[in-house]
Amino acid sequence: MVEAKTDSKVPVVDKDPFDLGILADPFDFHEELREAGPVVWLEQYRLWGLGRYENVHATLNDWETFCSSAGVGISNFRKEKPWREPSILLEKDPPEHTRARSIMTKVLSPVAVRKLRSDFETAAEKIVDEVIQRGEFDAATDLAEAFPTKVFPDAVGLTAHEREYLLRYGNIAFNAFGPRNSLFEASMAEAPEVSEWIIDKCRREALSEHGFGAQIFAHADQGEITEHEAGMLVRSLLTAGLDTTVNGIGCALRSLAANPEQWQILRNNPSLVRNVFDETLRYDSPVQTFFRTTTREVEVEGVKLGEGEKVLMFLSAANRDPRRWENPHDFDIQRKATGHVAFGSGIHGCVGQMVARLEAEVLLSALLKRVKTLELTSEPTVKLNNTTRGWAHIPVSVTAA
Template sequence: MSASTKSTSQWDSPPVYDVDIYSDEVIADPYPHYQRIRDAGAAVWLPANGLWAIGRHADVRACLADHETFRSGNGVSGNEAANRMAPGNLLASDPPLHDHLRRIVAAPLSPRGLNDVKGRIEATAEDLVDRLVRRGTFDGMMDLAQYLPVSIVSELVGMPEHGRENMLRWASAVFDMLGGANKRGEDALPVVMEMRAYTVNEATRDKVRPDGWVSMLYEAADKGLIRPEQVQMLMRDYLGPSLDTTIFATGHLLYLLGTNPEQWQMIRDDPSLIPNAINEAVRVESPIRGFTRYLADDKVVGDTLIPKGSRALMLYASANRDERRWEKPETFDVKRVLTDHVGFGHGIHSCAGMQLARLEIRSILTSMVKRVKRVEVGVPVLAMNNVLRGYERLPVRFVAD
């Protein structure tokens, strides 16, 4: 039934969940809150944030696929200050601009584009796992999860050394800005402005690697494919898919393998399960909790009318644990049939860097299968971030075969 045919009185009492979705409490233990949001309704009003929350799997996928109604060009943050800063980049744009920019930015991130670096990533993963097996105990985040993104991918992006040293800090701040209007977001602003100043003043054409991804943006500007002033904006689009999301997904997978040793044994017995294990880890512990969309028109989601001009938070991490879609959704099962999780998003804004993330993590797991009999993990320390879910530290021990 359309909004025009349903009486106004029937929209007067939408489901409400009165909790700050970006608070420390929710970030530290989000899944009970996501459960309550899913149970409350298909679309739930969050008065503390001024957002609608979409938490059920089928609804999140449907809304993400409807990019004409649920628009990204007005920004995808949970706070309007960040949304005013963002429009025009790959994440915060709509077709036809989005499609044009994605063809340019995503070119080196495609399977064809990654062919040139696949061998190097695999060889580096082999050396890394060898060292960590000999070492025994290490920090799974700093020593393993961060290694490939920081040592190789940041070089592929091609920024000068100062930028490479700060990419993790800058990327984390960007994701804090993409969350709610809280102190984390406020504290992130000067860090984000530092990154922007760097891209304008230091990541200039004469200082970036001539064969790097940023250099390709300058070449695209030479060809008239993008405006010169778009180069600095688009180079920032390499931070998220290149770094934090991959790092946190790797950390989650390490922890899940350590706490589910029978699953690691299944992978060792049948390495063809590696790609599915990566997807299952991203489903169980989505590195990105969710982004918002701006409604270009009234939209009925479930039994609730979301008015035009509203902002809806697409909770990927909730959708991926929706018991309406998944049997025992909190369970990590490397043999689970996975076709439609939203850990990498869905629709035209699906993660541009997901093939790179899969390549990096697959290379690590392939190397581990040959050398690591058992993965032992300690208690992880959660990184507090408005949008990202991942660990700051994770004690790990590789028991050699």
Template sequence: MDRSMNIVATKNVTSPVCDIDAYATSTLLDREPLQRAVRETAPVVWMPQNGVYATGRYDEIREVLANWQTFQVGGGIGWPNYYKEKPWRPPANPTETDPPHHDAPRRVLSEVLGMRTLRRLRESWMAEADSLVDEVLLRGPELDGMKDLAAAYPLKVFADAVGLPAEGRSNLLAYGDLVFNAFGPQNELFHQNARRLSELSEWVATMCQRENLRAGSLGATIWESSDRGEILPEQASLTVRSLLSAGIDTTIHGIAALLHAFATHPEQWAILKNDPSLARHAFDEIVRWASPFQVVFHTTSEAVDLGGLSVGKHEKVMLLLGAANRDPRHWDNPDVFDITRDPSGHLGFGMGLHQCVGQHVARLEAEALLRALVARVNRIELAGEPARGINNTLAVWERVPLRLELA
């Protein structure tokens, strides 16, 4: 019998069990076996290797995300339980705070990243995408989609918009890798990153201070909101830090996944060539099909029934977003990458109170880059073996070698 289908007594409850280590190297390189086992074993399972409950089903994850009163983020959105241990850094606000502490920073971020801002940025971001693609194509038809496009574009346009200096922006990738690894246990991945913990944390904290942000930038606007009393002065730098997280790591790896998908699904690129208005639609489909943000945790504020299982107070629940986004109970042909499908309702950006505040920024970044490419490139194909990275939380890419056939 498959070990993931065993039934054992755990916490005085007869619980369905998935006996896979969610943080084993083999799992982090290929999460599909874990996703399938958790999703198909039961609505909610116990993970003895990790000491948490988990669900990979769309309906149960949606229930958790919708009920912030019972399933809270104040215990941390990663595997460490802040109700039982001290966090290694100040919890992100609003990402890891519940109402009422969550509300003011969330309102400020929602305003800063609102549609008025995006309309103002749209023209310049489209022009930046055109310039970047032209520059890359001048070097020749082969490139690294990860380094030359997926990372280069957000690190330019979004970091400019936040108001960061041009120097040292590569630190954002290293810091993001550290943060998302820290959402898991203190395994080898965490300790590899922790060697630069002090350096990177100090750099980010310094960059988020008012004096280091360009006047008129999104970061400076957040500090101005503290002048008006909309948030506390001590919340301003943490809110700028959350702003950086909203538009960098998941966007970069989402765009890298999208470029890889088009290289391996040429018929989908042909569809986009025929109808470039599907660019934003295509990004939502990749966030569903190859979710960059694979797993998030919520913590129970009280004993609760979830999926027919009794879960005690202050217990972690692992939400396998990538599994839910391919749940056949909700999606038709979930394993098929199809930019013409309606991907609305996917959980790659979360939902409810803590839904990703930067999702519209990510969509605009991806749309601008795709429109620049589709106007110049007839075909995208692989020019070598892609390399996946490894991260406790994200599905990441190290290299996506591409060959572009010019229009």
């Protein structure tokens, strides 16, 4: 897999990190990547790779050297035209990013998120009651997808009912961060139809008067952003705020069902319910990778990276780095998993993570109150994507508490 790079002795990785087999089961590859060195050269794509926690964390927190405005995918916006208008949150740097981020921080304030709890709990209890009556169900589609696609778009103020478009758009957007492989091509075939739907539903007129979307447009009324930028921020919410939460909850349910002893630990100590989500994000990161682009020549661990070069950060590999975590390949809900980089870090860290945590907490709590055992009935089916990791199907059986 690895050989010395002739000009600089940097480890050269000749495997394709976007190979479908590696995307389906990336952890052996991540181990090889971490052990090859702190900085590697990914020969397939002629760019740099980082797999160790210390280096990934440092890169995420140095936006001035490793920028997002050239794209957080493999495409370099300085050289290529993006497939869509870049996100003013995810794909911008200060001062543009600062202006957009400050608005989203106000809209998604702790007070605003706390107001969602009651409605979220009611919805969670209803959906859990429905599925456990069956005894067996698909935890991926019946819970991990169904709950967030109900409560989060409602919180944003989306009035449309065709919520499947949101998941399709998220799949397109995250596949587009990767190379032009079969996943990318299949997604792009859907892009015209789905993008048109999304753009239409992010308009002020398509939103209710009382959701996050209306609050964003209120900032446009105050002259802090333009009407167009307000729609862009709504798009960011409906993309990054939904798909990753669906995958995160799915990964949590899969991990708990695959480790029944952890479910029993949780039943014996329900106060660990918040730990479950953080340990899941560390153990089975919903966002596997993100790119940055160097703004200047920089040295990382003795390796010189040139200006304008792409750097691929393996967030999932960092989250299982034995240099940072003890027994990193164990799913342990009693672990203090704070510090993981599944939500990113620094100024581009996930602005909506409190909402995602709330969704996971209330759904798992509703399940915990009603379910004695939670077990897999057959092998789950992975949901392939160039950037995210999730599960298409998680067949489970439950016994009522």
